């Protein structure tokens with residue numbers, strides 16, 4: 001729910017791009033095996049005018065392959081609109097068309113976009129331990145990019161033979177990848193680093209192929225933190241009077257109202273956070289205890305033993321610094337409420 005500064009991950013994306021371009025493929029030790037598969041796809045399409053646009057489309061992807069891998073989000077739409085054939089004419093293709101080639105009798109027809117996703121080896125790039133998983137780790141985030149309510153991570157699991165003996169280790173991603181620009185509309189972005197958004201299975205499922213206006217990456221510092229959670233003042237007063245956690249009302253606001261509506265429509269954040277009122281209540285307890293003499297005494301003792309960073313973790317379970325909200329679930333909500341109540345600067 002907080003964006004990442006694209007400048008801080010550009011190096012990671014470039015390493016990923018280099019690796020995938022060199023052939024992160026099911027076909028080992030083959031230089032540019034990825035682009036070879038696109039070339040094979042072109043060859044599988046009849047060389048007639050009827051199918052020309054489909055061949056041109058793949059050719060355009062093939063020609064721009066290296067660039068596409070590290071294309072930045074603010075260039076996605078411009079690039080998508082720039083598909084032209086060798087004569088400079090715009091390529092018009094319906095990527096959901098199933099009649100992009102001549103099918104053999106009994107052959108199962110698939111949509112054009114699926115053939116591209118397959119030729120670009122998306123599944124393999126996603127699952128391979130040297131593919132996206134490795135570069136995900138370098139992003140240093142451990143919570144869903146969309147909801148900040150669930151952990152996501154890589155897990156090193158034990159690989160066992162049929163008898164149960166350990167024969168090695170495997171790297172498994174305990175998260176899903178959402179395509180910011182859906183692959184059913186923009187298949188050429190299926191393995192573009194900045195189009196892959198690590199998220200929890202639920203957010204991925206709820207969003208499905210709908211478009212989200214929240215991109216994880218930005219080059220604008222002022223766009224890093226676009227959402228803010230807060231407790232409504234009225235609900236705080238009601239809570240103080242009745243000590244009923246259900247009275248607390250956690251709301252979300254965004255710099256841009258359309259961004260807020262879109263995020264709520266896709267991920268139902270306010271409804272989801274209804275379940276975390278008790279976490280907000282624990283912060284309120286400390287807020288309301290601030291002037292209590294025993295509490296002050298306890299805090300003085302704590303301050304002698306722990307530094308401010310450790311105290312934040314002990315008391316609220318969050319890491320210092322807004323940039324660290326990706327380290328633990330609910331950190332975004334907690335940090336925002338801590339700011340709201342002026343418990344931290």
Ligand SMILES: [Zn+2]
Pocket residue numbers: 144145146147148149150199200201202203204
């Ligand atoms: Zn999520």
